[in-house]
Amino acid sequence: MTTTIENLSRPPAARPERDQWIHVAPLEELCRRQVMVVRGADRPIAVYAHGPEDAPQVSAVDNRCPHMGFPLHRGTVQNGILTCHWHHARFDLCSGCTFDLFADDVPVYDVETRDGEVYVAAHPRQTDPGERLRRRLREGMEQNISLIQAKSIIGLLKAGVDYREIVRQVALFGLKNSRLVTALPGAQTGSINETNPTVGANLDE
Numbered sequence: 001m002t003t004t005i006e007n008l009s010r011p012p013a014a015r016p017e018r019d020q021w022i023h024v025a026p027l028e029e030l031c032r033r034q035v036m037v038v039r040g041a042d043r044p045i046a047v048y049a050h051g052p053e054d055a056p057q058v059s060a061v062d063n064r065c066p067h068m069g070f071p072l073h074r075g076t077v078q079n080g081i082l083t084c085h086w087h088h089a090r091f092d093l094c095s096g097c098t099f100d101l102f103a104d105d106v107p108v109y110d111v112e113t114r115d116g117e118v119y120v121a122a123h124p125r126q127t128d129p130g131e132r133l134r135r136r137l138r139e140g141m142e143q144n145i146s147l148i149q150a151k152s153i154i155g156l157l158k159a160g161v162d163y164r165e166i167v168r169q170v171a172l173f174g175l176k177n178s179r180l181v182t183a184l185p186g187a188q189t190g191s192i193n194e195t196n197p198t199v200g201a202n203l204d205e
């Protein structure tokens with residue numbers, strides 16, 4: 001069976017170079033096994049064949065659950081939704097978006113089939129990690145979930161974001177929500193506010 005399966009949601013310009021694809025298996029074998037794990041550039045990737053038998057769809061995600069790292073290939077897939085078997089977070093296999101806010105979106109990988117062989121990109125689909133993690137930090141604070149807050153801050157620091165920017169985001173969130181961060185310079189005098197976020201400047205002193 002020669003089937004071309006591509007994720008069409010990504011702009012063509014973002015396609016990985018040909019040498020950045022990893023061979024997975026013949027499509028027929030992947031369909032039979034439903035999920036296979038391959039070694040990506042820096043993490044294991046779970047590659048799934050799902051959907052109707054006569055028109056299978058191939059999707060690939062980071063094999064580590066973004067909640068607490070459970071191997072996702074040990075979860076179950078139904079109607080394109082992957083459920084982790086530890087705390088039952090659910091993810092849309094095509095986009096990686098989670099349905100359960102205590103988890104996070106799972107990174108997705110481009111896939112393609114050439115001459116009946118399935119390939120997966122070595123690196124996850126390009127996104128702006130800083131933007132995603134800032135949104136995630138805000139959600140973690142809104143829901144008061146310390147695990148999300150901690151993972152977002154660690155991710156932002158790993159992505160090279162200046163710690164003062166993170167402190168500023170946290171301080172402004174506290175001010176907006178009447179949770180004054182009294183330990184921060186300027187919080188008690190009112191010199192920090194949405195239009196005058198001087199936290200970073202104060203920390204330079």
Ligand code: FES
Nearest residue numbers: 065067068084087
């Ligand atoms: S580790 Fe997957 S839901 Fe918790």
